[in-house]
Amino acid sequence: MDNILSTGADRTNHVQQILQRVAAHRLSGIDIAYLDLRADHRTSFTLFISELAEGLHSQGKTLTLTLPAPLKAIDRIDEGAYDWAALGESADLIKIAPVRDQSTYRLHMPEVLDHITSLVDPGKVILTITPYASEKSGDGIRPLTLAEAMTIASKLAIRSESLVAGSDVQIVGVNIDRDEGLSGLRWQAETATVAFTYKLNGGRTVWLENSFSAGFKLEFVSVFNLGGLAVEDSSDNDFLGNIWIAVEPFVASGQPVLQQPSHSHLLPQWKVTAGSLVGGDRGLVTWQTPLEAGSYIVTLTLSDGVERFESRIVLALPPAETEEPEEAP
Incomplete structure (x- = not known):
C-alpha cells in the first residue's frame, strides 16, 4: 500500500x-476493504477515503468500507490505522469485518461496538457474520469450511493391536x-459456538459457525441498533456452515433467534455393519466383532x-486362530 498512499499524488491517482x-x-x-494497513497509514488512508468519497458522491455513487474491528487493549480501544470518526463522515456504510478469534468475541465486542457507535452513526455500521469456522493454534487463526472442520473432528483410528x-x-x-x-464437540457458552479441541503441534481449538452462533452474533x-448485517460468503456452498436459519x-422480524443445540445432538453416533458396539459417547467405542471373518x-x-457428517473405516477381520488338536500318543 505504500505506493498507493505514500503521497498526495499517489492517493489522487488511485482515486x-x-x-x-x-x-x-x-x-x-x-x-473498499484494505484490512491490513499499518498504523502509520492512518492519516493517508483517511485522506484517501475522503477524496474518494467526494468523487463518488459527486457522481451519485455510494462508498462502503470494510474495516477490521478495533482491538480491545488493557486500558483503551485501539483503532490502529483506521480513524473511525473521520471515516464514518466520508463513507455511506462501514462493515465490520468478521472477527475470527471467538475466545474474545463476546467478551470484547460490546466495548468495541460502544466505541464505534460513539463515533459513527449506528445506522451506518454493518456487522458481518461468517459461515466459516475458525481454528486457533500457536501459529495464529485460520478460517475453515464447516466440512473441513468436521473432517478434522471425525478422524478415525484403530486403538487395538490386532x-x-x-x-x-x-x-x-x-x-x-x-x-x-x-473436549469433544460441545456448546461453549462463553463463545456461544459449538467447538472442540484437538492435539496437533501444541493443541488447537476449532469454533464452528452455524445458525446457533449466528443468532447470538445478530443479537x-x-x-x-446497527444498520444491518452482512454475510462474508453468501454463495451456495454446501461445505459452509448453515447460518441462514438464523439470518x-x-x-x-429484527429479532435474533437465541438457541443452543441439544447436548444429545452433539454426541458421537456409531454404527457397524455386524457385531455390536459398546460405549462411544466419549469418543471411543468398543466393537465386539462377529465370529465370521470378512470386511465390515x-x-x-x-x-x-x-x-450431520459421516466418517467411515473399513476393517478386514481374519478368522480367529484355532489350536490344532494334539495327536494321541
Missing part, C-alpha cells in the same frame, strides 16, 4: 483509477476422545447441531 473503473462498469458504488473375528476392537475418534483430555445488531427470521464398516456420525 481517479477507481472512479474510472466505477464509471466504465456503470457501478452504483464500490466497497483385528480378529470374535474379539473386542477399540475404535476412536482421534480428535474428540474425551478420555485423552479433549449485537439489535442491542446496538432469515432476523431479517423478517464402522461409521461415526457427528453433528454441529444443524448438519
